[in-house]
Amino acid sequence: MSRLHANLILVLTAAIWGAGFVAQDSAMAHLGALWFVGLRFLLAFFVALPLAMREHQRVAAPLSGRELGIFALIGLALFGGASTQQLGLLTTSVTNSSFLTGLYVIIVPVLSVIVLRKLPHWIVWPAALLATTGIYYLSGGDLAQLTIGDLLTILCALFWAGQVLLVGMFAPGSDRPMALSAVQFLVCALGGLTLALFLEPIAAGDIVDALPELLYAGLFSSGIAFILQVIGQRWTSAPQAAIFLSSESLFGALFGALLLGERMGWIGYIGCALIFIAMLLVELVPEISKKRRAQ
Known part of the structure; x- marks a missing residue:
């Protein structure tokens, strides 16, 4: 597969995730956050399981x-x-959640320094400052207006960055991408369901009421998209993957406006633009520099 095709696949992934923000937000009227996380990834596990079993028959080794441990860590x-993002949606909007989640595009190169001992391109640091300014404007130009949900979503971005980095480290060298998907879904489902049993009340009718959102999030934005x-x-670098995946923030804002009628003031749109510009700079400036050196 070419890198172009891989990146187009990642854009499709981001579009599915962006629409998933609406389903995640709507489901909260019926289900607790942890129940939703557990059930959606249980559905995703059953999507990936037959593919993983078929893959197992083809792979000789x-x-x-070690592989199982790495997949569980992912x-x-x-x-x-998933859990911090879903809990964050209790007190923040779909638009804020989608853009703040996209901060992982800044965090991935930083984690590369810490974990892989690789210095990122110089543009990462001004881009991080630009993204921080964007968060400030996204909150309305007043840090006091940042909600607990916004802070949880920023924490969510840290976890997503770790997941993207780990997948980028281990998926290219693995012959078992479907097994990786199935194991990460199962771990996520067990985590959500276990905590939900102790922390969130539920009735059978709640699951029925949230079934359309669960089916979309479980089958599409979890199962197929991940x-x-x-x-x-498997065919592109983690930092480059992060920039394409971060376009979910644009899709999230788009679907939030079309389906939920969410609106922001002009300063919020400036914040969104700054965050997205920071995302673009992280990927585009190094690529332009590389081409100039080659010439």
């Missing part, structure tokens, strides 16, 4: 304990991101 990062992410990241 058995799944090692699942923990996924659970951290599988596409793993496939796409």
